[in-house]
Amino acid sequence: MASNNHFFEGAEKLLEVWFLRTEPGQNLRHIAREDWEEVLKTVRCQIISTIKNDSQDAYLLSESSMFVSDRRFILKTCGTTLLHNALPLMLELAKQKCGFHTVEDIFYSRKNFMRPELQHNMHRSFEEEVIILEKLFQDGAAYCLGRMNGDCWYLYTTNNPDSSKPGQAEPDQTLEILMMDREPEGMKLFPKISIDPAEIAKISGIADLEPGTLIDDFLFEPCGYSMNGLLPDGAYMNIHVTPEKDFSYASFETNVSKKSYADLVKRVLNVFKPGRFVMTLFANMESQMFSALEKGGSGDRAKLTSEVYPGDSTFEDKISDFQRQDWQASKFSNYYLTFCNYAKVKAKPS
Amino acid sequence: MASNNHFFEGAEKLLEVWFLRTEPGQNLRHIAREDWEEVLKTVRCQIISTIKNDSQDAYLLSESSMFVSDRRFILKTCGTTLLHNALPLMLELAKQKCGFHTVEDIFYSRKNFMRPELQHNMHRSFEEEVIILEKLFQDGAAYCLGRMNGDCWYLYTTNNPDSSKPGQAEPDQTLEILMMDREPEGMKLFPKISIDPAEIAKISGIADLEPGTLIDDFLFEPCGYSMNGLLPDGAYMNIHVTPEKDFSYASFETNVSKKSYADLVKRVLNVFKPGRFVMTLFANMESQMFSALEKGGSGDRAKLTSEVYPGDSTFEDKISDFQRQDWQASKFSNYYLTFCNYAKVKAKPS
Numbered sequence: 001m002a003s004n005n006h007f008f009e010g011a012e013k014l015l016e017v018w019f020l021r022t023e024p025g026q027n028l029r030h031i032a033r034e035d036w037e038e039v040l041k042t043v044r045c046q047i048i049s050t051i052k053n054d055s056q057d058a059y060l061l062s063e064s065s066m067f068v069s070d071r072r073f074i075l076k077t078c079g080t081t082l083l084h085n086a087l088p089l090m091l092e093l094a095k096q097k098c099g100f101h102t103v104e105d106i107f108y109s110r111k112n113f114m115r116p117e118l119q120h121n122m123h124r125s126f127e128e129e130v131i132i133l134e135k136l137f138q139d140g141a142a143y144c145l146g147r148m149n150g151d152c153w154y155l156y157t158t159n160n161p162d163s164s165k166p167g168q169a170e171p172d173q174t175l176e177i178l179m180m181d182r183e184p185e186g187m188k189l190f191p192k193i194s195i196d197p198a199e200i201a202k203i204s205g206i207a208d209l210e211p212g213t214l215i216d217d218f219l220f221e222p223c224g225y226s227m228n229g230l231l232p233d234g235a236y237m238n239i240h241v242t243p244e245k246d247f248s249y250a251s252f253e254t255n256v257s258k259k260s261y262a263d264l265v266k267r268v269l270n271v272f273k274p275g276r277f278v279m280t281l282f283a284n285m286e287s288q289m290f291s292a293l294e295k296g297g298s299g300d301r302a303k304l305t306s307e308v309y310p311g312d313s314t315f316e317d318k319i320s321d322f323q324r325q326d327w328q329a330s331k332f333s334n335y336y337l338t339f340c341n342y343a344k345v346k347a348k349p350s
Numbered sequence: 351m352a353s354n355n356h357f358f359e360g361a362e363k364l365l366e367v368w369f370l371r372t373e374p375g376q377n378l379r380h381i382a383r384e385d386w387e388e389v390l391k392t393v394r395c396q397i398i399s400t401i402k403n404d405s406q407d408a409y410l411l412s413e414s415s416m417f418v419s420d421r422r423f424i425l426k427t428c429g430t431t432l433l434h435n436a437l438p439l440m441l442e443l444a445k446q447k448c449g450f451h452t453v454e455d456i457f458y459s460r461k462n463f464m465r466p467e468l469q470h471n472m473h474r475s476f477e478e479e480v481i482i483l484e485k486l487f488q489d490g491a492a493y494c495l496g497r498m499n500g501d502c503w504y505l506y507t508t509n510n511p512d513s514s515k516p517g518q519a520e521p522d523q524t525l526e527i528l529m530m531d532r533e534p535e536g537m538k539l540f541p542k543i544s545i546d547p548a549e550i551a552k553i554s555g556i557a558d559l560e561p562g563t564l565i566d567d568f569l570f571e572p573c574g575y576s577m578n579g580l581l582p583d584g585a586y587m588n589i590h591v592t593p594e595k596d597f598s599y600a601s602f603e604t605n606v607s608k609k610s611y612a613d614l615v616k617r618v619l620n621v622f623k624p625g626r627f628v629m630t631l632f633a634n635m636e637s638q639m640f641s642a643l644e645k646g647g648s649g650d651r652a653k654l655t656s657e658v659y660p661g662d663s664t665f666e667d668k669i670s671d672f673q674r675q676d677w678q679a680s681k682f683s684n685y686y687l688t689f690c691n692y693a694k695v696k697a698k699p700s
Contacts, residue, residue: 130499141676142498147509149480149492159497161673162696323511326491327681331674346512 008224009113010242010249011178012064012076013083013123016107017090019071019100021168026098027070029057035093036066042085045077048226051216055234060216065228065238071100071168076253078240084122084132091136104168105334106137108156111178111278114247126154145339146326151180151278153339159332169334173283174255177268181275181344182248200225205271206239209264210256213237231256241272250274257288262318269319276343277322284335321345358574359463360592360599361528362414362426363433363473366457367440369421369450371518376448377420379407385443386416392435395427398576401566405584410566415578415588421450421518426603428590434472434482441486454518455684456487458506461528461628464597476504495678495689501530501628503689509682519684523633524605527618531625531694532598550575555621556589559614560606563587581606591622600624607638612668619669626693627672632685640686671695 019028033047036059040046045063052058056069063081067074073090077083094100108129116124123129130142139160146152197217201207207215210231217227223244229237237254250272258264261281269277283289316324322342330337369378383397386409390396395413402408406419413431417424423440427433444450458479466474473479480492489510496502547567551557557565560581567577573594579587587604600622608614611631619627633639666674672692680687 126498134499141500143496144494144498146493147491148476148494149484149490159676161675324681325511326509329679331677 007115007247008242009079009115011111011113012078012251013110014076015083017073017103018105019094020102020104021071023099026100028068028073028094028098029070031093031097039086039089042089043077043081043083045081048218049216051214051228051230053230056236058216058228058230058236060218060226060228064240067236080119082120082122084129087136103137105158108133110154112152130156145328146341151341153278153280157332161333169284169286171257171286171288173257173287173289175261176280177252177265177277179250179272179274179277182250183273185273209267210237259288262315266318278341281338282335357465357597358429358592359465360428361461361463362428362601363460364426365433367423367453368455369444370452370454371421373449376450378418378423378444378448379420381443381447389436389439392439393427393431393433395431398568399566401564401578401580403580406586408566408578408580408586410568410576410578414590417586430469432470432472434479437486453487455508458483460504462502480506496628496676496691501691503628503630507682511683519634519636521607521636521638523607523637523639525611526630527602527615527627529600529622529624529627532600533623535623559617609638612665616668628691631688634685
C-alpha cells in the first residue's frame with residue numbers, strides 16, 4: 001500500500017488504571033471536565049459527548065472512548081493519537097484532586113498495528129511504549145500474546161507475585177473482541193452517514209447486544225462509527241468501527257459480568273461479521289466467571305477449566321464457523337487472561 | 351559489563367525437526383558422520399564424542415548437543431554459534447540421503463540472550479531468526495512466552511490448524527529447565543577440571559537424575575560441563591553448564607515420558623540450585639501426560655487440568671522454595687505447551 005493512500009489505524013491503544021483507595025470519598029469523578037479536556041489535548045483528541053449513571057462517566061471521543069468511575073480510569077484511543085501523553089497529567093490529577101497516591105493495577109494493551117510506521121515515535125513499537133510505562137509504574141511486566149509474525153496483542157500489566165495483594169479487589173472482568181477483514185455485508189451499515197446513529201444501532205443489532213443499555217453513539221464523516229454504552233448493572237461497553245474495506249476493523253469491549261460469554265460473543269460476531277478476530281478475556285479471582293464454579297482440590301484448576309473460557313469446546317461449538325488459530329492462557333498476580341485468535345473457516349472448493 | 355570482560359552465552363539455540371515418513375526404511379541415522387561434520391562446520395562447532403542405542407545417535411558437541419533418530423533431528427548449540435546455518439544442508443541431506451521431502455513439525459526456541467549484541471547478525475534478534483526460518487518452512491508461527499522486559503523464551507513452531515493432521519504422531523513430550531543465577535554451592539563442582547566428569551556426574555547428582563541412563567559427558571577448560579544421556583526407554587537427556595558466576599547458566603532437557611514431572615524437576619533443581627529458572631513443557635495428544643488422565647466431556651479440558659502441568663498447586667507444593675512469576679499455556683495444532691518462570695523465594699529479613 002503506497003503511503004499516500006488513505007489509511008486509518010482502527011486498532012486502539014487501551015489504558016486501564018485502578019487506584020488504591022486510602023481514604024473515604026476519593027473519587028476520580030470529582031475531576032472536572034475541563035481537566036479531562038486538558039488531558040485529552042495532549043493525546044490529540046476531543047470529547048464529542050458524554051453520558052453518565054451511578055457507576056461512571058462515559059466520554060465519547062473523537063478517537064474512541066474514556067470511562068471514569070470512582071477509582072478506575074479507562075482511556076482508549078485509535079488512529080495516531082498519543083495515548084501515553086495522558087499519563088503524567090492523569091496521575092497528577094488523581095493525586096491532586098482526589099488524593100490517589102497509589103496505582104493498584106494497570107493494563108496497557110493493543111493489537112499490533114497494520115501500519116506502525118505511521119505512528120508517532122512513542123507508539124511506533126511496543127518496546128518504546130514499555131520504556132515510557134516503566135518510568136511511571138512499578139512491577140510492570142510486558143507480554144506479547146499471539147503470533148509475532150501474524151496477529152498479536154501486546155500487554156503491559158502489573159505482575160509482581162511478591163506484592164500481590166487481595167487489596168481492594170472487587171469482581172472484575174474485561175472482554176475485548178478485535179475484528180478484522182470484515183465481510184462487505186457486515187460493513188454496509190456503517191459508512192452511510194445519512195442515517196441516524198440510533199437507527200444504525202437498531203438495524204445492525206448493536207442495540208440488542210445487551211438489553212437495557214444506555215447508548216451514546218456517533219457517525220463520523222465520511223465514515224466510522226463509535227458507541228459508548230452504560231448497562232443497567234453498572235457495566236460499560238464500547239464499540240468502534242473503521243469501515244473502509246482496505247483496513248476494516250471493529251472493536252467491542254465490555255466489563256459486563258457473566259458466567260459465560262459465548263452467547264454475547266456470538267451476537268457481536270453476527271453484527272460485525274469479521275473474517276478473523278482476536279479475543280481477550282481478563283478476570284480476577286472475584287469474578288463471577290470463577291466464583292460460579294464448583295472448586296476442586298485446587299482453586300487454580302477450577303479457574304482454568306471453566307467452560308466460560310474461550311478455547312473450550314463448549315464455547316467453540318457456538319461459533320463453529322470460526323476456527324481457532326491460537327489459544328493462550330496466562331496467570332498474573334491479580335488476574336487470569338485468555339487470549340485467542342480465530343479465523344473464518346474457509347469454504348471448501350466444491 | 352564492559353565488552354572486553356570475559357563472557358559466554360550459555361543460553362542455547364534449540365532446533366528440533368520431525369520429518370514425515372513416506373516410504374519404509376527412511377532413516378536420518380543413515381547420514382554419515384562426515385556429512386554431519388560438514389553441517390556442524392557451518393554452525394562453527396565440532397563433535398567431541400558420540401554414544402548410541404537402538405533409538406538414536408547422541409553427539410556431544412564443542413557447543414552443546416545433537417541427537418539423530420529415525421525421523422527426528424535435534425541440534426542445540428550455545429555461545430555465538432550459527433545454528434541457522436545448519437538448516438539448508440541438513441534439509442538437503444535428509445532429502446538426498448533419506449528421501450525425506452516433508453517436514454512434519456519444527457520447533458526452534460531459545461531463551462532471550464544476556465548479551466544479544468555479541469551474537470552474529472542472524473541470531474542477534476528473534477525477528478531476524480524468524481525471517482530466515484520463514485524462507486525454509488511453511489505454517490510457522492512465532493511466539494514470545496514470558497516477559498519481554500524480563501526473562502522470556504522465543505518459539506517458532508508449526509501451527510496451522512488447517513493442515514493439522516494426526517500425521518505420524520507418536521507420543522512425544524519435551525521438558526526443558528533453563529536455570530540462571532545459580533548459587534555458589536551449586537556451581538562449585540563444575541569448574542574443577544582436575545576431576546573426572548564421571549565423578550562430577552556422581553557427586554553432583556546428575557548420574558541419579560534418571561536411573562539407568564547411559565552418560566556421555568565432558569568437562570571443558572577452563573570450566574564448563576556438557577552431558578548427553580540415553581535412557582533405557584529410548585529417551586534422551588542433555589545438560590549444559592556455564593559455571594562462571596557473572597553469567598552462570600545451566601540447562602536440562604529431556605523427552606522422557608512421565609505422568610508427572612514434579613519429582614524430576616525437583617531433582618534437577620537440587621543439583622543446580624538456581625536463583626531463578628524458566629521451564630517449558632511440550633506434549634502432544636499422544637503423550638502419556640494426557641492419556642493417563644481420565645477424560646471428561648471435553649478432551650481439551652482434561653488436558654489443561656492435568657496435575658502434571660507446571661503451574662498447578664500439586665506441582666508447586668514440591669518446589670515450595672520457588673515462587674511462580676509467570677505461567678502461560680498455549681495450544682498449537684499438534685502440541686500443548688506450558689511455559690513458566692520461577693524465582694527463589696527471598697529470605698524474609700529477620
